[in-house]
Amino acid sequence: MIAVIDYKAGNLTSVVKALKHLGADGIVVTQDPAAVLRADKIVLPGVGHFQSTQLLADLGLTQATREAVAKGTPFLGICVGLQWLYEGSTEAPETAGLGHFGGQCERFPAVFEGAELKSPHVGWNSLENVREDSRLLAGVTLGSFVYYTHSWRAPVSADTAAATMYGGAFTAAVERGNVMGVQFHPEKSAETGLRVLQNFLAL
Amino acid sequence: MLTKRIIACLDVRGGRVVKGIQFVDIVDAGDPAELAHRHAAAGADEIVLLDITATHEGRGTLLDTVKRTAASLFVPFTVGGGIRSAEDAAAVFDAGADKVSINSSAIARPELIGEIGSSFGAQAVIVAIDARRGEHGVEDAEVYVSGGRKATGLRVVDWAREAEQRGAGEILLTSMDTDGMRNGFDCELTRLVSEAVQIPVIASGGAGSAAHFAEVFKAGKADAALAASIFHFGITDSRALKAEVAAAGVPMRLPC
Numbered sequence: 287m288i289a290v291i292d293y294k295a296g297n298l299t300s301v302v303k304a305l306k307h308l309g310a311d312g313i314v315v316t317q318d319p320a321a322v323l324r325a326d327k328i329v330l331p332g333v334g335h336f337q338s339t340q341l342l343a344d345l346g347l348t349q350a351t352r353e354a355v356a357k358g359t360p361f362l363g364i365c366v367g368l369q370w371l372y373e374g375s376t377e378a379p380e381t382a383g384l385g386h387f388g389g390q391c392e393r394f395p396a397v398f399e400g401a402e403l404k405s406p407h408v409g410w411n412s413l414e415n416v417r418e419d420s421r422l423l424a425g426v427t428l429g430s431f432v433y434y435t436h437s438w439r440a441p442v443s444a445d446t447a448a449a450t451m452y453g454g455a456f457t458a459a460v461e462r463g464n465v466m467g468v469q470f471h472p473e474k475s476a477e478t479g480l481r482v483l484q485n486f487l488a489l
Numbered sequence: 490m491l492t493k494r495i496i497a498c499l500d501v502r503g504g505r506v507v508k509g510i511q512f513v514d515i516v517d518a519g520d521p522a523e524l525a526h527r528h529a530a531a532g533a534d535e536i537v538l539l540d541i542t543a544t545h546e547g548r549g550t551l552l553d554t555v556k557r558t559a560a561s562l563f564v565p566f567t568v569g570g571g572i573r574s575a576e577d578a579a580a581v582f583d584a585g586a587d588k589v590s591i592n593s594s595a596i597a598r599p600e601l602i603g604e605i606g607s608s609f610g611a612q613a614v615i616v617a618i619d620a621r622r623g624e625h626g627v628e629d630a631e632v633y634v635s636g637g638r639k640a641t642g643l644r645v646v647d648w649a650r651e652a653e654q655r656g657a658g659e660i661l662l663t664s665m666d667t668d669g670m671r672n673g674f675d676c677e678l679t680r681l682v683s684e685a686v687q688i689p690v691i692a693s694g695g696a697g698s699a700a701h702f703a704e705v706f707k708a709g710k711a712d713a714a715l716a717a718s719i720f721h722f723g724i725t726d727s728r729a730l731k732a733e734v735a736a737a738g739v740p741m742r743l744p745c
Contacts, residue, residue: 297582297609300559307561333610396687404712406612408659408689410534410742411491431492431742433565435612435658452491474565474587476529 287312288487289325291351293341295334295366304473305329308484319350327489328359332366333471336391336438337378339370348384355386360464360489362422368460368467369440377438386465389441398453406437411470413448413458413478420447422466423459424485430478432458432470439469464489492740493706494713495727496535496691497528497720501570502542504554508669508718518718522558528720529564532727534742536562537590537661537715540570541636552584559585567615573597575604582609590661592617593634596641596648599655606656615691616652617661620645620678627677637665645678646685653686660686661715664694669718671697679709691715699733706739 288305292298292315305313314321322328328351332338342348355361363371374383375391383391394405410431416423426448439456442449450458450469459482460467466486472479499506499521506518518524525536538558540551555568568581569590578589595601595616606614619637623629632643641648649660662682664675674695683690689712692705696716705711720726735741 295610297587297613299583299585300587303559303585304563307563333612335610402687404687404689406658406688407491408612409491409494409712435565471565474563476563480563 287314287321287325288327288329289322290315290329290331291322291342291347292317293332293338293345293347295332295338297333298331300471300473301329301331301364304480304483305487308480308487310487317345317347319346322347322350323354325354325359327486328354328361329486330361330363330367330370332364332370333435334366335377336366336369336375337381339366339383340378340381342370343382351384355465358464360486361466362486363467364473365436365469365471368457368469369438371460371465371467372440375438387440387443387445387460387462389443391438391440393438394453403453406435407439407452408435409433411450411452414451414455415446416448417446417461420459420461421489422461422468422482422485423447425481426478432468432472432475432478434470436469490740492534492742493711493734494534494691495702495731495734495741496537496713496715497525497533497727498537498539498693498715498717499524500539500541500717501551501554502540504551507541521554522560525558525562525566528727529562532731532742533564533720534713535565535567537567537569539590540568542570552580555581555584555586569615569617574601575608578605578609582613588613588615588658590615590617592619595652596632596634596643599651602652602655602657606658611656611658614657615659615661616649616657617663618645618648618652618682619663619665621665622675622678627675627681630678630681633665646681649682649686653688657688659689659691661691661693667695668693670695671719673697673701674705674709674711674714676705676709679705679711683710683712689713699730700737702730702734703737703739706734
């Protein structure tokens with residue numbers, strides 16, 4: 287069973303549609319911590335405000351996720367779902383993230399290297415520094431394009447599986463053991479995105 | 490590197506894709522789902538479906554068409570036309586859209602921008618602006634609504650700024666002066682709006698060649714450009730178009 291966590295942060299239709307297209311069965315869209323604990327895989331989508339992740343703590347889903355990933359359940363966070371894996375975000379400083387990865391998510395700078403930087407970062411950007419040992423990005427070649435739409439971003443660290451350049455480098459994908467996240471939208475990133483989701487389903 | 494986007498637009502009326510010239514003279518161009526998939530496969534970066542008659546005929550958006558088109562489309566998919574409330578938007582998102590485009594309804598009730606954004610995120614709200622130059626040219630370009638039928642008295646730049654402040658994720662700017670003429674985008678107007686806001690601006694109206702796209706990305710400072718008829722009648726496909734635009738020095742998603 288694949289638990290897709292619904293925490294009222296935007297639209298889950300596209301993610302579920304893409305997973306089904308890839309042949310995934312037993313998809314359960316849920317807010318139930320027990321379902322998260324039982325799941326073979328967990329997906330945390332999200333396109334909204336970091337504040338909306340507060341609901342995860344309020345519903346006991348943070349604790350359930352912590353226990354599930356500790357026993358090895360593969361976890362994939364998408365967009366805000368990736369950001370939640372970090373300690374927090376300046377978008378909602380009072381809301382704690384899972385803290386699985388170190389660092390804070392921050393807004394894109396308004397100016398970068400003397401030029402105005404548009405925000406949100408919207409569109410197709412390329413994956414750089416793709417880590418060869420990444421299971422999530424297996425078969426994804428350096429320079430592949432993926433679709434982004436976001437204003438906050440996670441810092442680059444040793445857990446970064448791929449970076450993207452926009453106002454400097456940020457984490458496009460993060461991976462340590464069974465815990466993974468992508469800032470881009472794999473469900474909207476054509477063949478490259480479907481490959482990433484397929485890799486996750488195959489874990 | 491962030492690439493400039495080329496967006497294929499399907500104007501839909503009565504479940505069929507149509508193309509008009511300066512908002513009139515409608516001709517049939519095919520089935521929406523079939524065309525959307527053909528465009529995505531050929532490298533279009535996004536698909537936009539506009540139900541062009543929804544507003545003035547008072548119909549709801551064609552949810553079945555949206556559902557059918559979204560079923561196996563894995564690039565961003567925007568739907569516009571007849572979205573008057575957060576509930577209308579929710580139905581369209583449920584049917585598989587990633588973003589909605591609102592136009593007349595946002596002018597009538599600007600709060601709608603924030604209402605949709607608060608439930609679905611700012612990235613899901615595109616404010617579409619139909620603009621026509623005034624007596625003094627680009628500076629007094631005015632916003633039109635109801636498919637270009639009604640002048641609002643609003644200056645384009647003022648409305649674009651307000652839309653941004655109210656939480657729009659992108660601006661879709663259509664020049665009624667250049668639309669359907671295939672003589673190029675209104676680069677001057679696009680640049681004016683692009684420099685006035687922080688959010689991405691999608692240029693629309695007038696695409697006729699790869700050179701026109703390169704021009705609106707460079708001189709017009711557009712983040713994306715939208716075209717319909719250039720694709721529908723086999724003038725060019727996205728892959729060939731993008732290769733040409735890239736050759737002119739604009740970052741494009743290639744291969745796609």
